[in-house]
Amino acid sequence: MKKRLLGVLLSTVMTAAMLTGCSSGSSEAPAAPAEAAEEEGTETGSESTGGQKTFYYVAPGLGQPYSIDMIKGLQYAAEKYNVKIIAQGANDWDSDTACAALEQVIPNNPDGIITAAWDAAMNPGILKAQEAGIPIIVVEAESGEFGDLYIGLDNVDAGRETAQELIKAAGNSGKLLVIGNWGSTNIDQKYEGLKEVLAGTDWEIVGDQDGECDAAASLQAAKDLLSANPDVDAFVGLDSACGGGIAGAMEELGMEPGSITVICADREDAMLDYIQDGYIHASLTNRTAAMTDMAVALLVNATDYGFLDVPVSSDNEASAISVWPLTIYTGNVVITKDNVENFYHDALGEYGADNYEG
Missing domain, CATH: 3.40.50.2300 (Response regulator)
Structure with missing residues (x-):
């Protein structure tokens, strides 16, 4: 073991x-x-x-x-x-x-x-x-x-943590949408962990779609799912491109920040902006x-x-x-509006210029 x-x-x-x-x-x-x-x-x-x-x-x-x-x-x-x-x-x-x-x-x-x-x-x-x-x-x-x-990460456990963060923010029931990069081992495992925890609640996954870990594809997938499910309560994104896609779709569809609970993964700078703006409640990152x-x-x-x-x-x-x-x-760390400023890449410094090639 x-x-x-x-x-x-x-x-x-x-x-x-x-x-x-x-x-x-x-x-x-x-x-x-x-x-x-x-x-x-x-x-x-x-x-x-x-x-x-x-x-x-x-x-x-x-x-x-x-x-x-x-x-x-x-x-x-x-x-x-x-x-x-x-x-x-x-x-x-x-x-x-x-x-x-x-x-x-x-x-x-x-x-x-x-x-x-x-x-x-x-x-x-x-x-x-x-x-x-x-x-x-x-x-x-x-x-x-x-x-x-x-x-x-233990990616199954990361999915469990994502579900727990959703429950913490939005309670034990509701309609949920999910996008991720299906076929990628770590994302499939995260989805497994998410569903495992939600099986013990009254959350219902009413739609999911492949965002291909791509900004444009994630935006389109999120728009399609939100348009087809106007009464949804929450949205989970399981790969690094999902956060920007979900929040961008909300903007394009005229949805207010915080109108649904959005839990995402990772820390692309564009997604961090959406945490500051209130579209994304939290992101879990390795x-x-x-x-x-x-x-x-x-x-x-x-x-x-x-x-x-x-x-x-x-x-x-x-x-x-x-x-x-x-x-x-x-293990994961959780990024919220309270600490998001610390995760922007331009504040992290530069290292290894002489020893790193790539």
Whole structure:
């Protein structure tokens, strides 16, 4: 059974600090495809030079607003741990393109890889990295048994929290609309958790639609649902594009802020404006930058400070023991009108300019 192992992570991060000081989309060419090293090494870490470790972040969605926070955490870690981080993959949500980029990275023999697996299309590349002996950490959306470790939300539980936030704001009954990016593992799991909690209430989901984690598609989906259900009491959006879509639809349809209860996910700047304006009651967001920073911290500890050799047994390999924690769940934070000013991206600072490439 997967457990929250933040104690393990805390120890890992402290050790390293002391010693070092939505998914399928249109097809798109990989963002900055990997260049093969002039001479491929035979051991993990052949790409490192001058003692500086090189890690890759390979994933879909690099050009999407949702990835801003993931990249912010990587840039912060690149600066604080003095490592090189190279981001590659797909600018859109095309996991097939991102998986191809991941497979191109493997011959470079990097010191470690971080990836986000919004659907199963990333799994073949993850498996190949593991078979090559490259440490690989999966963030944001779980990929079954693939990868050495998952760091991110328990997305079913995130859906439960979304339902609880709705109940807290609007009570135990009403008519509800839902949009999300169906087919994306984390969003489907959030919807599962939402429905699980609401099954014990008098809330009725009267309509749902795929917003494709796209601003225009989410706006249209929300308008269609609101037009077809004028007596609705609340609206839930489960991916990063939904908040702006729902609130924008309310504006276009002449609905007053607060006329229905809107609970959303994540923290795109356009959506934060709608929280300030009263259209959105609350948004639940992952500790996203911390998630990718943690991944780098663990890779640094594994590659520089012997974390993988911790004596769980006298011979971990012969005992088929992996010292990686199975899962680290990061948990949500709730953004409301009271704290929204603290979440705008232009106030977060700049990091890692010399050590981050992407």
